[in-house]
Amino acid sequence: MVCPVCGGKSTGKVGVDQFYCWDCCVEYRQNNEVLTVFDVAEDGTLVAWEEELSAPYM
Numbered sequence: 001m002v003c004p005v006c007g008g009k010s011t012g013k014v015g016v017d018q019f020y021c022w023d024c025c026v027e028y029r030q031n032n033e034v035l036t037v038f039d040v041a042e043d044g045t046l047v048a049w050e051e052e053l054s055a056p057y058m
């Protein structure tokens with residue numbers, strides 16, 4: 001699966017419908033048509049992005 005944030009392919013599956021991007025160091029989860037991106041804190045906590053994915057992040 002291509003990373004929805006950077007469009008890169010350095011992604012790995014870390015759970016059911018859950019992926020990790022090695023370039024962005026974010027996790028993202030696809031749930032039907034809803035895609036949620038998480039920052040991974042140093043202690044492993046997932047912090048969901050509040051912005052819409054269509055925003056220009058790069």
Ligand SMILES: [Zn+2]
Pocket residue numbers: 003004005006007008021022023024025
């Ligand atoms: Zn990425």
